[in-house]
Amino acid sequence: xxxxxxxxxxxxxxxxxxxxxxxxxxxxxxxxxxxxxxxxxxxxxxxxxxxxxxxxxxxxxxxxxxxxxxxxxxxxxxxxxxxxxxxxxxxxxxxxxxxxxxxxxxxxxxxxxxxxxxxxxxxxxxxxxxxxxxxxxxxxxxxxxxxxxxxxxxxxxxxxxxxxxxxxxxxxxxxxxxxxxxxxxxxxxxxxxxxxxxxxxxxxxxxxxxxxxxxxxxxxxxxxxxxxxxxxxxxxxxxxxxxxxxxxxxxxxxxxxxxxxxxxxxxxxxxxxxxxxxxxxxxxxxxxxxxxxxxxxxxxxxxxxxxxxxxxxxxxxxxxxxxxxxxxxxxxxxxxxxxxxxxxxxxxxxxxxxxxxxxxxxxxxxxxxxx
Amino acid sequence: xxxxxxxxxxxxxxxxxxxxxxxxxxxxxxxxxxxxxxxxxxxxxxxxxxxxxxxxxxxxxxxxxxxxxxxxxxxxxxxxxxxxxxxxxxxxxxxxxxxxxxxxxxxxxxxxxxxxxxxxxxxxxxxxxxxxxxxxxxxxxxxxxxxxxxxxxxxxxxxxxxxxxxxxxxxxxxxxxxxxxxxxxxxxxxxxxxxxxxxxxxxxxxxxxxxxxxxxxxxxxxxxxxxxxxxxxxxxxxxxxxxxxxxxxxxxxxxxxxxxxxxxxxxxxxxxxxxxxxxxxxxxxxxxxxxxxxxxxxxxxxxxxxxxxxxxxxxxxxxxxxxxxxxxxxxxxxxxxxxxxxxxxxxxxxxxxxxxxxxxxxxxxx
Numbered sequence: 065x066x067x068x069x070x071x072x073x074x075x076x077x078x079x080x081x082x083x084x085x086x087x088x089x090x091x092x093x094x095x096x097x098x099x100x101x102x103x104x105x106x107x108x109x110x111x112x113x114x115x116x117x118x119x120x121x122x123x124x125x126x127x128x129x130x131x132x133x134x135x136x137x138x139x140x141x142x143x144x145x146x147x148x149x150x151x152x153x154x155x156x157x158x159x160x161x162x163x164x165x166x167x168x169x170x171x172x173x174x175x176x177x178x179x180x181x182x183x184x185x186x187x188x189x190x191x192x193x194x195x196x197x198x199x200x201x202x203x204x205x206x207x208x209x210x211x212x213x214x215x216x217x218x219x220x221x222x223x224x225x226x227x228x229x230x231x232x233x234x235x236x237x238x239x240x241x242x243x244x245x246x247x248x249x250x251x252x253x254x255x256x257x258x259x260x261x262x263x264x265x266x267x268x269x270x271x272x273x274x275x276x277x278x279x280x281x282x283x284x285x286x287x288x289x290x291x292x293x294x295x296x297x298x299x300x301x302x303x304x305x306x307x308x309x310x311x312x313x314x315x316x317x318x319x320x321x322x323x324x325x326x327x328x329x330x331x332x333x334x335x336x337x338x339x340x341x342x343x344x345x346x347x348x349x350x351x352x353x354x355x356x357x358x359x360x361x362x363x364x365x366x367x368x369x370x371x372x373x374x375x376x377x378x379x380x381x382x383x384x385x386x387x388x389x390x391x392x393x394x395x396x397x398x399x400x401x402x403x404x405x406x407x408x409x410x411x412x413x414x415x416x417x418x419x420x421x422x423x424x425x426x427x428x429x430x431x432x433x434x435x
Numbered sequence: 436x437x438x439x440x441x442x443x444x445x446x447x448x449x450x451x452x453x454x455x456x457x458x459x460x461x462x463x464x465x466x467x468x469x470x471x472x473x474x475x476x477x478x479x480x481x482x483x484x485x486x487x488x489x490x491x492x493x494x495x496x497x498x499x500x501x502x503x504x505x506x507x508x509x510x511x512x513x514x515x516x517x518x519x520x521x522x523x524x525x526x527x528x529x530x531x532x533x534x535x536x537x538x539x540x541x542x543x544x545x546x547x548x549x550x551x552x553x554x555x556x557x558x559x560x561x562x563x564x565x566x567x568x569x570x571x572x573x574x575x576x577x578x579x580x581x582x583x584x585x586x587x588x589x590x591x592x593x594x595x596x597x598x599x600x601x602x603x604x605x606x607x608x609x610x611x612x613x614x615x616x617x618x619x620x621x622x623x624x625x626x627x628x629x630x631x632x633x634x635x636x637x638x639x640x641x642x643x644x645x646x647x648x649x650x651x652x653x654x655x656x657x658x659x660x661x662x663x664x665x666x667x668x669x670x671x672x673x674x675x676x677x678x679x680x681x682x683x684x685x686x687x688x689x690x691x692x693x694x695x696x697x698x699x700x701x702x703x704x705x706x707x708x709x710x711x712x713x714x715x716x717x718x719x720x721x722x723x724x725x726x727x728x729x730x731x732x733x734x735x736x737x738x739x740x741x742x743x744x745x746x747x748x749x750x751x752x753x754x755x756x757x758x759x760x761x762x763x764x765x766x767x768x769x770x771x772x773x774x775x776x777x778x779x780x781x782x783x784x785x786x787x788x789x790x791x792x793x794x795x796x797x798x799x800x801x
């Protein structure tokens with residue numbers, strides 16, 4: 065009676081499947097939403113910043129200053145406009161995101177073979193632009209040196225970079241696997257977050273508890289159909305990543321499926337745990353969006369690398385399944401990493417899935433006392 | 436004001452605030468999120484794992500290596516002698532590998548061939564890009580020290596960052612996190628409340644009250660607008676006290692902007708709840724609004740570099756305008772043009788959202 069009975073778990077699963085089939089909206093959403101969102105945002109998100117309006121305060125008006133402006137516009141990142149004395153007010157009003165100040169005598173110094181400097185002022189109220197522009201400066205400085213002094217005087221020390229696995233630094237190859245992780249994880253939480261709470265609210269849980277079904281069977285029966293559904297959604301995302309965005313897949317498909325499975329189970333269990341612990345749909349929903357949405361975007365390493373976080377928060381992110389899945393998926397897709405390289409993320413994902421299922425199970429009260 | 440309406444608003448407030456767990460969620464969650472993200476997130480990428488290959492007797496390379504680890508951006512990765520640089524990256528133990536010329540960097544530089552190989556793991560494109568930027572600036576500084584002014588670049592760009600000269604991460608990020616948190620809490624709060632009443636059947640009781648459709652809607656959304664403003668004030672205070680994020684512009688602009696924004700999100704939440712048939716659909720609807728709203732708001736990715744069609748979609752995002760107001764008033768100061776332009780756009784969306792909510796609401800009532 066106490067042991068796990070596959071048949072009883074299957075009955076719960078079948079009931080859940082019928083629920084799903086009767087609700088085509090949720091069904092379509094679970095299958096279609098991931099691929100739609102990944103495709104849309106795969107196109108939308110680009111870490112490159114282009115066409116930054118650059119207000120130029122040219123107090124030199126000489127040929128070298130003109131060439132410097134050409135260097136900025138030729139880079140493709142900036143659109144220089146004449147700022148005159150209004151360069152800073154233009155930035156204040158948001159009409160320009162950067163300003164370039166060229167002092168009088170700039171061209172004369174260049175002609176005389178001296179070293180020159182110009183001041184670049186950036187709008188620090190928009191961090192995404194500042195970070196990107198900082199990365200372009202070295203290149204612009206180098207090409208300005210070449211263009212203004214003519215002679216290609218090679219510096220005594222220089223860096224030659226080889227970007228492995230993504231030689232062109234294609235943003236899409238990087239964001240699409242990341243988006244997969246965010247969307248699949250969230251969907252998993254959202255799909256199960258209400259299942260148990262709903263049954264408590266409309267009283268069908270009491271009936272379910274009166275049957276011989278054990279909590280573990282309920283949980284297994286509730287996770288299985290949704291896991292299949294979300295894995296279906298993940299497959300569609302995989303196809304979109306390969307066919308629409310041409311993201312290379314260097315690793316093993318088996319490993320990828322295993323990572324997806326572990327991650328999906330962890331997310332579904334997280335939703336289920338919330339549902340079991342709150343017993344109230346409204347609270348369950350709020351908790352799942354709060355613990356799901358922003359942490360999976362901000363603390364998973366999607367944009368902000370976890371290694372840059374203060375030590376405490378770096379450890380804290382280890383409790384979040386998306387962090388590990390993100391690491392595993394990026395490794396499998398681009399680096400072709402195997403189980404040996406990804407042992408830590410896989411172990412962590414496995415441990416977290418197990419812990420979350422156990423938590424859901426432990427908080428599953430079979431008595432009918434109100435909370 | 437109609438006394439029934441007043442009672443109605445009071446009921447909604449009491450109902451939401453009565454539940455301890457709801458209170459904790461409503462006020463605790465935004466505070467916790469602001470604190471966690473404010474402290475955890477950093478715009479500066481650090482602790483990059485770096486392995487350096489060089490000859491033991493190569494003094495220039497040794498000093499350069501010292502510069503790399505003294506910069507605070509890199510962490511040293513030890514490796515077996517004779518290891519393959521690519522293999523170190525493939526195994527995931529390093530983000531980047533620096534390979535000095537085998538004959539010694541100083542000698543290579545003397546021949547004009549002082550090229551240092553940098554291998555970067557671009558499976559994380561953000562990190563790879565930053566590694567290159569850091570490496571170039573460290574190498575340039577070392578070259579200037581070793582070879583004097585001759586090695587300095589002929590043209591130098593001095594950079595100054597306005598509004599946040601010390602480039603503090605929290606000053607950059609807290610306004611963005613505030614915007615996201617307010618958006619999240621107001622949407623989910625409203626999206627669920629109406630759907631729940633419909634599911635529970637208490638909605639019929641409300642309809643039978645002696646109030647017009649508009650008044651019922653007002654009674655439903657006004658409490659949430661008040662709650663949203665309370666949460667905003669709380670989060671703003673926390674941003675100021677915990678992170679020292681300034682408010683350089685007038686406070687009323689910030690509050691007015693937040694007020695119009697909250698009207699918009701509460702209307703969106705109400706519209707979602709009139710469309711959804713059950714709470715699960717309301718939740719998925721809320722997610723379908725929040726996810727694009729956050730990604731297209733310009734908080735994480737600049738809107739200007741998105742493809743044209745998607746940029747059009749981004750301009751329909753109320754969070755985008757609210758973010759611009761937040762960033763401008765908090766970090767820049769009083770800039771009437773920016774404030775009124777974005778407030779105008781936001782007001783337009785609020786009006787449209789409220790109209791939509793009213794229409795949908797009337798249909799639900801009848």
